[in-house]
Every structure is written in C-alpha cells, then in structure tokens.
Amino acid sequence: MRWLKVIFVVMLLTASSVTLSATEGTDDQEVDVAHMLFGHIGDSYGWHITDWSGKHVTIPLPCIVYSRQSGWHVFMSTKIEHGHQYQGFFLAEEGRYEDKIVEKDASGELVRPFDISITKNVASLMITALLLIALVLGSARWYKKHDAVQEGSPKGIAGLMEMMIMMVNDDLIKASIGEKDYRKYAPYLLTVFFFIFLSNLLGIVPFFPGGANVTGNIAVTMVLALCTFFAVNVFGNKHYWKEVLWPDVPLFLKFPLPIMQTIELFGLISKPFSLMVRLFANIMAGHAMILGLVAVIFVTAKLGPVINGSMTFITLLFGVFMDCLELLVAFIQAYVFTMLSSVFIGLSRQEH
Numbered sequence: 033m034r035w036l037k038v039i040f041v042v043m044l045l046t047a048s049s050v051t052l053s054a055t056e057g058t059d060d061q062e063v064d065v066a067h068m069l070f071g072h073i074g075d076s077y078g079w080h081i082t083d084w085s086g087k088h089v090t091i092p093l094p095c096i097v098y099s100r101q102s103g104w105h106v107f108m109s110t111k112i113e114h115g116h117q118y119q120g121f122f123l124a125e126e127g128r129y130e131d132k133i134v135e136k137d138a139s140g141e142l143v144r145p146f147d148i149s150i151t152k153n154v155a156s157l158m159i160t161a162l163l164l165i166a167l168v169l170g171s172a173r174w175y176k177k178h179d180a181v182q183e184g185s186p187k188g189i190a191g192l193m194e195m196m197i198m199m200v201n202d203d204l205i206k207a208s209i210g211e212k213d214y215r216k217y218a219p220y221l222l223t224v225f226f227f228i229f230l231s232n233l234l235g236i237v238p239f240f241p242g243g244a245n246v247t248g249n250i251a252v253t254m255v256l257a258l259c260t261f262f263a264v265n266v267f268g269n270k271h272y273w274k275e276v277l278w279p280d281v282p283l284f285l286k287f288p289l290p291i292m293q294t295i296e297l298f299g300l301i302s303k304p305f306s307l308m309v310r311l312f313a314n315i316m317a318g319h320a321m322i323l324g325l326v327a328v329i330f331v332t333a334k335l336g337p338v339i340n341g342s343m344t345f346i347t348l349l350f351g352v353f354m355d356c357l358e359l360l361v362a363f364i365q366a367y368v369f370t371m372l373s374s375v376f377i378g379l380s381r382q383e384h
Contacts, residue, residue, distance in 0.1 A: 072243075072245075072319070073245050073248060073316060073320060074245070075151045075249065076131070076151060076152045077109035077112070077123075077133070077151055077152075078090040078091060078092055078109040078110070078113065078152070079091040079093060079152050079240065081239070081240055088113075090110075091240065092109045092110045093108070093150045093151065093152065094107075094109075094149065094150045095107050095108065095111075095112070095121075095133060095147075095149040095150075096148045096149050096150070097121065097133055097145040097147050098145055098146035098148075099121075099135060099146075100145075101120075101135075101137070101138075102119070102120070105121065107119070107121075109149075120135045120136070121133050121145070122134065122135075124142060127142070129142060129144055132144060133145065133149070152244050153244050153245065153249050155244070156231070156234060156242075156244030156246050157231070157246055159234070160227060160230050160234060160246065163230055164223075164227060164230055167193060167226070168193070170190065171186075171189070171193040174190040175190075197222060200221070200222055200225050200367075200370060201218055204221070204367075204370055204371050205217065205222075205370075205374050207374075208371070208375045208377070209374055209377055209378040209381060210382075213381045216267075217263065217374070217377055220259070220263060221370050221373060221377075224366075224369065224370055224373065225366050225367070225369075226366075227256075228256070228311065228365065228366035228369055228370075229362060229366035231246040231247045231252075232247055232315060232361070232362030232363075232365060232366060233359070233362050234246070235247065235248065235315065235319065236355055236359065245315070245316065247311055247312070248312060248316035248318075248319055249312070250308065250309075253307070253308045253309075253311045253312040256369070257305070257307040257308035258304060260303075260304060260376060260377070261300075263377055264303070264376045264377055264379075265300065265380070267377075267380065267381075268380035269380065271382065272379070272380040272381070272382070276293070276296045276300070277293060278293075279292050279296065303376055306372075307369060307372060307373065310365075310369070311369055314361060315361075315365060318357075318358045322351060322354050322355070325347050325350050325351055325354060326347060326351070328346075328347050329343060329344050329347055
C-alpha cells in the first residue's frame, strides 16, 4: 500500500507540473499549441526547466560542431539562444533545418555543420545509463555482502531488481532462446529491457532529470533494433541461413526465380523495422496524448474563468489517469521489445 500511495502522489505531482509548466506565461497571449506539443516531444540543445518571472530557466548543454570552413567549435547552448549568433553559428528558425545549428556558406546558403552536440535526449540517455549502472552494481554489491541462501531474498531496490531480472531471464529469454544458448544473449537482452524501461519512466516525469523523449526518438529505437538485427543475423546458425537462402519448398519457388529468397530477405528487414516503429510510435503517442490533454486548457482559456477552471481540473484528473496508463505502457513496451528480440534470436538458433 505504501508503494501505491507513493506512485499516486508522484503521478499527481507529475500531472500538476505538466499543467503548470504549460500554462506559465500564457496570459493574454495566443498560444501555438502545435509548437508547444512538438517542442516538448522534440529534441533541443538546452534542457528547459521552467519559466520564472518571464525568463526561461534552462540548463545549458555543450554544442560540438565541425565546420568545413572553420573546423571544430565547442560552446554552450546559451551562446545561440533567442536568435543570437556565435562564431557564425545560429539556430534556424524555419525550413528543413528548423531548430538545428546552421551556418552560412560562401554563397550565403544555410548549411548544417557536422553536429555531435550533447542534446537533451543525449544527456537523458547518459543519465539513464548511469542510473542503470548504479542499480546493477548496487544489487551486485548486496549479493557480494550477503548469503542469499541463508538470509533469504533481498529487500528494497535489490529485491525489485532480482524479481524483474528473474522474470525477464526465465520467462522471456530462456523460454524463447532455449536452455543451450540463452546465457550468451541474456546480458544484452536484460540491458535492453532495463534501458527501455528506465527511459520510458524518466520520459513520464516532466521535471529534471525527466521529461526527455528518448525512446520516442526514432534514431534511438533504430539503434536498438539494429542491435537485435545484428544479434540475429551475425550469430544465426547454418540451419537459419539455409532456411533464408535455400528453404525447404518446391524447387520452382526458389529457382530460377528466387521468389522465396526474396520473401525471406524482406522478412529480415521487416523484423527490426517493426521493433523500431512499434516502440517509437507507442512512446511518442503517449507523450502527445498527455500534452494534447493539457492543450485543452488553452482552447478554453478565453471562455471565462469558470469554464477554464473546470477544464483545468478535469485535465489534471485525466493527466493523473494518463500518467498511470503510461506507467503501464512503459513496462509493456520494454517487455514486448525484449520478448520479440528473444523470439527472433531463438528462431536463428533452432536446429533442424
């Protein structure tokens, strides 16, 4: 019961924080709801915390770019905020490079430098990785200092980690890959599960160090899907590749026209593609739904204080409900990604 109360309070504070941060500075102003929504979902060069007395409170992040004209440049994101320029670099306000660092070439055209800046999503990814390392090492430290056979299972964070690791390892990885090979892939699959789960949880919280849309960024989900793709195809056994290149079907389906081979090759591509899109679409849709509920406040802002106050209260309640739902989705999406990755790897390791 204590954990349920804590979760409810966190969800209430989260929904309140989303509503308050979204409504700051909107009095007597037209609010671009679409810009607000995509601004929260998208990446940025600084980590916006809140607005205070009409000023943006933002954590600056390092910008690292390489220009063909002037070489490498390293500077903080505050140098190019609010239309400012620094060493020829500035943020594009519109067009294909909107909100990206650009510069002008000799002909006056906008060009993008080679950009490896530490953006909000990258910083959140690093925070998630450090948090995951701390959780794993903390759990390992408990087992190093205690005898689990005599003292029983651990409690607290170590106990929660043990429960989740055993669930994923036994119910997903071992069951899908098999007793013979599952140990080879368990470290990767467990890391993927906890990374996605922690990223999803942090994405629900709108205040620092949460609020980044890491797993709702298709570049991140693409890298995760490619890791599974390589695990499947690089370490697949002979039987797996025989079924891809010369399946057990009538000869006319594979020679002289490689019909079945073409279908199988499309299957190799569709598996990581489905992993990438499923995770990206579900997480981004959840963020968009919560922000869409908050946008109701702006739609009713000019209808009077009674209607606007009532809709604000309803939005707060629905925000709590959506955050609770997103908490469930955060776990389900990590579970589904790990399960499908385990199934794909298991199929590549089956014998005839």
